[in-house]
Amino acid sequence: MPSQIEVFLNRTRFYDDPTACVADFSRAQLSKALRFHRTMPGYAPTSLVSLENLAAALGVRSLHVKDESARFGLKAFKVLGGAYAMARHIADLLGRDIDDLPFVELASERIRGEIGTIVFATTTDGNHGRGVAWTARQFRQKAVVYMPRGTTPQRLEAIRAEGAQAEIVDLNYDEAVRMTAREAEAHGWLVVQDTAWPGYEKIPLWIMQGYGTLMLEAMQQLHEVPPTHVLIQAGVGSLAGMVQGMVTAAWGKDRPRVIVVEAAAADCLYRSAVTAGCRPVTVGGDLATVMAGLACGEANTIGWNILRDYAEAFVSCPDFVTTRGMRVLGNPLPGDPAVVSGESGAVTTGLLSILLQSGCWAETREALGLDAQSRVLVVSTEGDTDPQRYRSIVWDGQIPSYQQF
Structure with missing residues (x-):
């Protein structure tokens, strides 16, 4: 694995129209998902945390963290996408608009009787599969979840606790996705995957639109004043593609x-x-990284097409970047609140702290426009979804972050 951070400043542009190919992520489209999420029992906007003292120390005007650790009690944002896509699928089966189908109705015995049994199948490193399993249980349906090698037993048991049939297979993430698709076709299951490929795009698009709820919440919390910069993590690129x-x-x-x-x-x-x-x-290969939720080697084609054309930069980060971020967020400067951020949630904060505090990144900072007027938004996509690993990093110093930046 590379030991250094690699930054690519994106100058590729395939479209002259700055709004081309992004109509699916308009506020009108994303608001449909937000309206649905508001019907879910226990819905509440997650916190937008202002780290004023860290921002001052890093030399930017403001730094806000969208903290997804309290999302529906599942400690991660992923359920936003899975639940919305599953609901949209059921709405299609019924020939009804999702705006007319609140969550409580979709979870009713009457709807279950109308549509019969659905088996929702997915591959996951943990958070997405748990969200699918949780939603399937709410909808009185079934879930089958395959997890790639390297998945921790704690993540497996968390999914089984939601009532799903789940197992770890001896494949990497992308190989497991292909296996899941084959199994689903053979058994008549419905694949609920947040990556897209030719011929499989409707459900991934719904998932991406479901993720939009967190951005709509964040903008409302920012009083509709957009940040100047958004640092967003990517596995297959579904969340990042939605943000872009x-x-x-x-x-x-x-x-x-x-x-x-x-x-x-x-x-x-x-x-x-x-x-x-x-x-x-x-x-x-094995895609071995402590950032389990980002261990994906094949891009979502929908997300890639958007990011290719509009993203400012792409950054490849060794594991020490995210462990640094976990420690920065979990051990705040005096006056700032603590944020419990898991291995896939903290890499953006870790990267920001390195870019702004290390002299060797001065040219990159200038190229990215990161300066005293910058208003930065990051998303902590998960809390301590694997508590044992979280403590091994934050308490016990696993993967030190003292490498040369």
Whole structure:
């Protein structure tokens, strides 16, 4: 695995129209998902945390963290996408608009009787599969979840606790996705995957639109004043693609600069951008990284097409970047609140702290426009979804972050 941070400043542009191909992520489209989420029992906007003292120490005007650790008690944002896509599928089966189907009705015995049994199948490193399993149980349906090698037993048991049939298979993430698709076709299951490929795009699009709820919440919490920069992590690129699509649709050429951040062991978007080609590059092998939720070697084609055209930069990060971020957020400066952020949630904060505090990144800071007037938004996509690993990093110092930056 590479031991250094790699930054690619994106100058590739395939569209002259700054709002081309992002209509699916307009506020009108994302608001349908938000209205649905508001019907879910226990819904509440997650916190937008202002780290005023850290911002001052880093030399930016403001730093806000969208903290997804309290989302529906599942400690991660992923359920936003899975639940919305599953609901949209059921609405289609019924021939009804999702705006007319609140969550409580979808979870009723009457609806279950109308549509019969659905088996929702997915591959996951943990958070997405738990969200699918949780939603399937609420809808009185079934879930089958396959998890790639390297998945911790704690993540497996968390999914089984939601009533799903789940197992760890001896395949990497992308190989497991293909296996899940084959099994689903053989058994008549419905694949609920947040990555897209030719011929499989409707459900991934719904999932991405479901993620839009967190950005709509964040903008309301920011009083509709957009940040100047958004640092967003990427596995397959579904969340990052949604963020880029949303800000481009909303603000066009005046959009915030989006910086896409990946795990070095699975940096398919970064490698794709470096090649400056139209087709995404695949990363193979074990995809071994502590950032389990980002260990994906094949890009979501919907997300890639948007990020390729509009993202400001792509960054490939070794594991020490995210462990630094976990410690920074969990051990705040006096006066700032603590944020419990898991391995896939903190890499953007870790990267920001390194870019702004290390002299060797001065040219990159200037190229990205990171300065005293910058208003930065990051998303902590998960809390301590694997508490044992979280403590091994934050308490016990696993993967030290003292490497040369």
